Amino acid sequence: MLSNTKKLTVKKDFFLNKELLMKLAPLISLVLLMIFFSIGTPYFLNLSNLLTVALQTAVIGIMAIGVTYVIITAGIDLSLGSVMAFSGVAVGLAASIGLPLWLCVLAGALAGFLCGCLSGFLVTRAAIPPFIATLGLMMSVRGINLVLTDGRALYFQDYPTFRVIAQGRLFDLIPYPVIYFAVIALISAYILKRTVIGRYIYAVGSSEDAAHLSGIKVNQVKMFVYSFCGLLTGVAGVILTSRLNSGQPTVGVGYELEAIAAVIIGGTSLMGGIGTIGGTIIGALIMGILKNGLNLMGVSQFWQMVAMGIVVVAAVYLDTLRKKMK
Amino acid sequence: MGNFMDTTILKMDNITKRFPGVLALDNVSFNLRRGEVHALLGENGAGKSTLMKVLSGVHIPNDGQISFEGQLVKLTSPISAQEKGIAIIHQEFNLFPELSVAENIFIGREFRGSNQWLLDDVSQADAAQALLDKLNLKISPHTLVEKLTVAQQQMVEIAKALSVNAKILIMDEPTAALTESEIKSLFKVTNMLKSQGVGIVYISHRLEELVQIADRATVMRDGCFIGTVDYAATTIDELIAMMVGRNLGDIFPKRGNKPSKEIVLDVKNLNRKGVLHDINFNLRRGEILGFSGLMGAGRTEVARALFGADSIDSGEISLFGKPVTITNVHKAIELGIGYLTEDRKKEGLALGLSVNVNTMLSSYKQFSNKFGIIDEQACFNTSNDLKEKLKIKTPDLDQLAGNLSGGNQQKIIIAKWICKNTEILIFDEPTRGIDVGAKLEIYELINKLTEQGKSIIVISSELPEILGMCDRILVMRGGRITGELESERATQENIMKYATLEG
Numbered sequence: 001m002l003s004n005t006k007k008l009t010v011k012k013d014f015f016l017n018k019e020l021l022m023k024l025a026p027l028i029s030l031v032l033l034m035i036f037f038s039i040g041t042p043y044f045l046n047l048s049n050l051l052t053v054a055l056q057t058a059v060i061g062i063m064a065i066g067v068t069y070v071i072i073t074a075g076i077d078l079s080l081g082s083v084m085a086f087s088g089v090a091v092g093l094a095a096s097i098g099l100p101l102w103l104c105v106l107a108g109a110l111a112g113f114l115c116g117c118l119s120g121f122l123v124t125r126a127a128i129p130p131f132i133a134t135l136g137l138m139m140s141v142r143g144i145n146l147v148l149t150d151g152r153a154l155y156f157q158d159y160p161t162f163r164v165i166a167q168g169r170l171f172d173l174i175p176y177p178v179i180y181f182a183v184i185a186l187i188s189a190y191i192l193k194r195t196v197i198g199r200y201i202y203a204v205g206s207s208e209d210a211a212h213l214s215g216i217k218v219n220q221v222k223m224f225v226y227s228f229c230g231l232l233t234g235v236a237g238v239i240l241t242s243r244l245n246s247g248q249p250t251v252g253v254g255y256e257l258e259a260i261a262a263v264i265i266g267g268t269s270l271m272g273g274i275g276t277i278g279g280t281i282i283g284a285l286i287m288g289i290l291k292n293g294l295n296l297m298g299v300s301q302f303w304q305m306v307a308m309g310i311v312v313v314a315a316v317y318l319d320t321l322r323k324k325m326k
Numbered sequence: 327m328g329n330f331m332d333t334t335i336l337k338m339d340n341i342t343k344r345f346p347g348v349l350a351l352d353n354v355s356f357n358l359r360r361g362e363v364h365a366l367l368g369e370n371g372a373g374k375s376t377l378m379k380v381l382s383g384v385h386i387p388n389d390g391q392i393s394f395e396g397q398l399v400k401l402t403s404p405i406s407a408q409e410k411g412i413a414i415i416h417q418e419f420n421l422f423p424e425l426s427v428a429e430n431i432f433i434g435r436e437f438r439g440s441n442q443w444l445l446d447d448v449s450q451a452d453a454a455q456a457l458l459d460k461l462n463l464k465i466s467p468h469t470l471v472e473k474l475t476v477a478q479q480q481m482v483e484i485a486k487a488l489s490v491n492a493k494i495l496i497m498d499e500p501t502a503a504l505t506e507s508e509i510k511s512l513f514k515v516t517n518m519l520k521s522q523g524v525g526i527v528y529i530s531h532r533l534e535e536l537v538q539i540a541d542r543a544t545v546m547r548d549g550c551f552i553g554t555v556d557y558a559a560t561t562i563d564e565l566i567a568m569m570v571g572r573n574l575g576d577i578f579p580k581r582g583n584k585p586s587k588e589i590v591l592d593v594k595n596l597n598r599k600g601v602l603h604d605i606n607f608n609l610r611r612g613e614i615l616g617f618s619g620l621m622g623a624g625r626t627e628v629a630r631a632l633f634g635a636d637s638i639d640s641g642e643i644s645l646f647g648k649p650v651t652i653t654n655v656h657k658a659i660e661l662g663i664g665y666l667t668e669d670r671k672k673e674g675l676a677l678g679l680s681v682n683v684n685t686m687l688s689s690y691k692q693f694s695n696k697f698g699i700i701d702e703q704a705c706f707n708t709s710n711d712l713k714e715k716l717k718i719k720t721p722d723l724d725q726l727a728g729n730l731s732g733g734n735q736q737k738i739i740i741a742k743w744i745c746k747n748t749e750i751l752i753f754d755e756p757t758r759g760i761d762v763g764a765k766l767e768i769y770e771l772i773n774k775l776t777e778q779g780k781s782i783i784v785i786s787s788e789l790p791e792i793l794g795m796c797d798r799i800l801v802m803r804g805g806r807i808t809g810e811l812e813s814e815r816a817t818q819e820n821i822m823k824y825a826t827l828e829g
Binding site: 194195215 | 655665679687697702
């Protein structure tokens with residue numbers, strides 16, 4: 001009898017822990033994944049490999065941060081992949097007319113920003129559902145990339161320093177893109193958590209009606225998130241272009257879905273109102289480590305895709321379980 | 327017609343229904359004969375809808391029995407009620423706008439061809455046509471429902487009821503959205519159904535129009551059965567007296583202050599096509615001004631127009647003596663107007679965000695520096711202070727607004743406007759869905775606001791609330807202000823008169 005009661009309380013404690021456990025599920029999964037690969041392959045756990053993972057995650061991660069803002073307002077952006085390629089094309093075109101390097105870089109970021117503004121405009125002024133507006137943009141922008149370049153890549157022979165942007169390393173150790181990723185993550189998290197616009201982003205996603213009737217200019221908030229997401233996509237595009245040392249009109253197909261998957265794995269709700277930048281970064285790292293680890297273990301590309309899909313669905317399933325437990 | 331009159335088709339005896347914390351139906355009895363139109367009367371919240379939900383199987387009563395055609399029955403689900411032949415036409419229709427009339431009538435019971443997998447649209451349309459002919463309705467069964475007028479949609483609902491051979495038809499405010507001529511043809515159909523022996527329960531507030539159609543009336547009040555009377559032998563005044571009959575309890579706290587002479591809001595000739603007609607009124611500092619009337623009379627629309635949520639076609643608004651144009655919600659808030667919506671959960675609060683955030687939601691601009699960085703400490707202090715002052719019951723400020731009770735949610739919204747230092751507050755159904763104890767607290771809060779010089783507009787469907795709180799009462803009907811009463815002169819009877827009678 002006595003042992004029975006004891007068992008019961010133990011079970012209850014375990015249950016309470018379980019709720020906490022689920023809340024931290026993304027972080028715990030990340031750690032478990034790292035432990036798994038550390039045991040599974042001798043090449044995983046060392047500084048240079050981990051820095052490689054961070055480098056590979058940076059581009060998707062920066063876009064994922066941008067689209068986190070959009071998703072928290074209960075929107076979506078499917079145009080990221082095309083827009084990042086557009087940004088690379090813009091850098092290439094700027095270079096081909098001989099603009100100074102800093103202007104080329106600016107052109108890349110600006111290209112992304114303008115695409116974001118266009119999405120925002122379509123979603124707010126034209127009241128087109130975000131899924132449709134950005135799907136249209138995804139297709140059209142891809143086409144424009146090909147039109148502008150005739151389908152060929154643009155190279156940067158005259159700009160030997162351009163590759164340093166993505167290929168350089170701080171103290172010959174930390175790749176620059178990892179630093180950009182970290183800085184952008186910090187700034188974005190700060191904006192989201194500490195500023196008025198950040199608070200409005202949550203309010204719009206949680207209840208657009210309540211936000212409107214509280215005097216929040218909902219359209220301005222939406223305009224901000226789409227253009228911000230576009231800007232970060234532009235930045236990601238510049239980094240990728242520098243890594244490839246060429247502006248590729250066809251690059252980035254499917255990147256938008258990887259970025260969205262990272263956001264979802266990180267616990268952001270597609271229904272809006274819930275989500276953090278920290279979660280998104282963990283989500284992006286989980287995907288990066290999974291790819292890297294499976295590669296090192298010699299798992300084929302094809303099975304890697306299967307694994308990614310399972311992770312996304314499992315992450316959302318865990319989240320549903322957590323909500324049910326409440 | 328008379329040959330049905332003696333056969334009782336339905337007897338509901340001593341029905342009691344409890345919801346958590348509320349006794350919605352207290353020993354209510356109701357009976358219905360074949361071929362009669364039986365009016366069900368009472369104020370909003372009297373329990374009419376709950377009683378009809380028991381009859382249509384939506385709610386299962388805690389106590390009491392129902393006999394249908396002389397046999398005891400248990401109505402445990404809407405389907406079991408439908409199978410008995412009990413059909414209900416809700417105020418909000420249950421139609422699919424993108425489907426055709428025929429598809430709507432036979433939804434869930436589609437005609438099948440010889441092959442069970444295929445639909446037989448032809449015979450279904452024929453069957454629908456036969457029903458429409460019976461109702462003398464000149465529309466094609468292929469018309470999409472979204473193309474129909476409200477009156478025609480209602481006829482489709484009636485056709486749907488006929489198609490299942492309904493023996494009892496419940497109509498909830500059927501004439502609320504109809505024109506005079508549409509009402510006439512509705513009554514024609516109603517009389518036809520009567521002559522076929524269908525028992526009709528008719529919920530309406532329009533006492534004068536019931537004279538044309540009702541045989542008997544049952545009056546309910548506060549979830550109790552008050553009486554069943556012969557309609558023709560009873561005057562409208564007697565019916566109103568039965569409906570309101572109660573003395574106002576002492577739940578309305580006394581106010582210390584009188585409104586000042588200063589006019590803070592002056593509205594002249596406000597019009598919104600088809601919705602508001604020549605709205606004129608003013609509001610004084612420290613005053614509580616009530617808007618009474620039935621649902622759909624245009625009260626919420628006045629509030630939304632003042633708050634910039636709906637545009638107006640013409641009219642002048644002056645605030646604190648200065649003419650203003652209010653083009654959007656943001657502007658209205660900056661001018662010092664706050665609106666507390668009827669639908670708190672959908673429009674009033676961001677339920678997934680914390681008490682703290684909801685309290686500060688309109689005021690973040692004042693609580694941040696020029697870079698837009700929020701002063702969290704100041705926010706916390708302010709909302710904590712308001713939480714204490716308004717006695718918002720929450721474990722902490724990080725609690726999600728959605729986890730709090732209705733009364734506490736309403737307090738958060740009040741806190742939001744106090745925080746914004748709003749001068750004019752418009753309360754739309756301030757205590758709907760709030761239990762009695764919390765109601766009292768809300769009334770006290772509103773009184774306190776007027777003592778601090780705020781001016782209040784209260785829209786309420788609960789007459790005792792309007793009478794108990796307000797200094798002055800405006801009554802609306804059909805988008806117009808039909809009466810203005812000082813609270814000393816106002817009674818439930820004369821408010822109901824302005825709200826229901828023509829002219």
